[in-house]
Amino acid sequence: MNILVTNDDGIMAPGIFILKKELEKKHNVYVVAPDIERSATGHAITIRNPLWAKKIFLNNEFLGYAVNGTPADCVKLGLEAIYKDINFDMVISGINKGPNLGTDLLYSGTVSGALEGSLNGYPAIAVSSANYQNPNYETAAKFILNFLENNEIIDMPEFSALNINVPNVDYSELKGSKITRQSKRRYRDYFEPRKDPYGNTYYWMLGEIIEDDNEEDSDYFVLKENYVSITPIKSFLTDFEYMKKLKKFKEDKDGFKG
Numbered sequence: 138m139n140i141l142v143t144n145d146d147g148i149m150a151p152g153i154f155i156l157k158k159e160l161e162k163k164h165n166v167y168v169v170a171p172d173i174e175r176s177a178t179g180h181a182i183t184i185r186n187p188l189w190a191k192k193i194f195l196n197n198e199f200l201g202y203a204v205n206g207t208p209a210d211c212v213k214l215g216l217e218a219i220y221k222d223i224n225f226d227m228v229i230s231g232i233n234k235g236p237n238l239g240t241d242l243l244y245s246g247t248v249s250g251a252l253e254g255s256l257n258g259y260p261a262i263a264v265s266s267a268n269y270q271n272p273n274y275e276t277a278a279k280f281i282l283n284f285l286e287n288n289e290i291i292d293m294p295e296f297s298a299l300n301i302n303v304p305n306v307d308y309s310e311l312k313g314s315k316i317t318r319q320s321k322r323r324y325r326d327y328f329e330p331r332k333d334p335y336g337n338t339y340y341w342m343l344g345e346i347i348e349d350d351n352e353e354d355s356d357y358f359v360l361k362e363n364y365v366s367i368t369p370i371k372s373f374l375t376d377f378e379y380m381k382k383l384k385k386f387k388e389d390k391d392g393f394k395g
Contacts, residue, residue, distance in 0.1 A: 138164045138226035138285070141254065143211040144233065145246025147174045148193055148203040152232035152266065152274045157200070159278035160229070163286070167223060168201025169215035171208060171246075178207045180249040190219055208250030216257055227290060228254025231264035232277045236302045238357045239322025239350070242370065251298040252372050260290045261298040267360050268305035276311065277303035280365055284314075296373060302356060302366040314365035320355035322348050 140160060144153045148170035160166045172191070183206045190202040202219055204211045212228060230250030237245045247263045254261035264281055266272035280303050293299070300319075304311060326344040333339055348357055356366040 139223050140164050140166050141212065141215050141220065141223075141225050141228045141259075142166055142168045142201070143170045143208050143215070143228070143230050143250040145171065145175045145178065145208045145230070145250065146234050147171050148201060149195075150174070150234065152234060152272065152277075154195065154200065155274040156229070156232045156264070156278045156281065159275075159282050160285075163282060167215065167220050167225075169204060169211045169219055170201060171211060172203040172205050175207050175246045177244045178246040178249070179244050180209050180252065181207045182209050182213065183207065188214060190214060208246040209253040212250055212253040212257070216254075216259075225259055227260040227262070228257075229262045229264065229281065230254070231262075232272070232274050232281075232303075233263070233265035234272050235265060235269040236267040236357070236360065237263060237265045237300060238302060238360070238366075239320040240324070241322070242300060242319060248298075248300055248370070251300070252370070255293075255296050255298045256372055258295070260293040262290075262301055263298060264301045264303065266305055267302050271305070273303075273305045273307070276306065276308045279308050280311070280314075294371075297369055297371045300356075300366075300368040300370050302360050302368075304360055304363045304365065306363055310363060311365060312363045314367055315354075315359045317356045317359050317366045317368045318354055319368055319370065320348075320357050321350040322346065322355075322357050 157166045188206045190204050193200045193203045230247045233247040242248045251261040251263035266277040324344040328340040359366045
């Protein structure tokens with residue numbers, strides 16, 4: 138397959154290099170990634186500034202193009218400009234340093250890179266290694282390569298993607314993989330006021346993770362049990378159950394103005 142690869146940790150992050158090397162065992166890989174880390178940029182795109190694409194070499198080997206934009210920018214630019222003559226089969230975003238679980242999906246540049254691929258009509262995967270300090274990228278990369286060999290990704294529904302989180306263990310220690318749902322895992326944030334050298338106050342966001350969704354089909358529960366979490370996601374956010382309630386309310390109550 139022809140695969141476009143991006144990330145949000147930046148083109149020099151080891152995760153994207155290791156993923157590229159592993160995928161190249163079976164596929165053609167084209168990298169377009171941010172020039173610096175763009176974590177937690179969500180699905181932002183650049184519309185007021187020019188985008189630059191620079192060829193990057195690592196150990197005298199062409200790695201890909203570095204772009205001064207977001208992961209979504211990189212996917213757009215890769216598909217529609219830099220590699221517009223390539224017939225791509227899919228888009229993969231990662232390997233992210235640390236997991237993307239629960240509400241992380243709303244903020245994650247990694248996930249948004251994959252969803253941008255799906256919006257452009259391509260099967261797409263976001264992949265993360267579930268450790269911030271010492272991620273095992275090799276396990277995640279090997280899992281993705283084998284996953285592509287054993288699953289019909291081409292049957293992925295339109296505008297959908299897979300969010301895959303891989304436990305931070307050796308490949309032989311993986312118990313397997315499970316299809317999961319996005320959990321309610323989220324953060325309790327707080328802001329610590331600090332002073333700069335000139336005495337001005339600034340704020341540093343801190344927080345703690347809240348994991349109160351302990352059902353066995355949730356993404357983080359499965360991950361803690363050393364299973365790979367595979368969560369199907371989509372770009373469109375309509376709450377259809379709530380929509381039904383609102384429609385019924387409108388029908389039942391005179392004067393309701395939507």
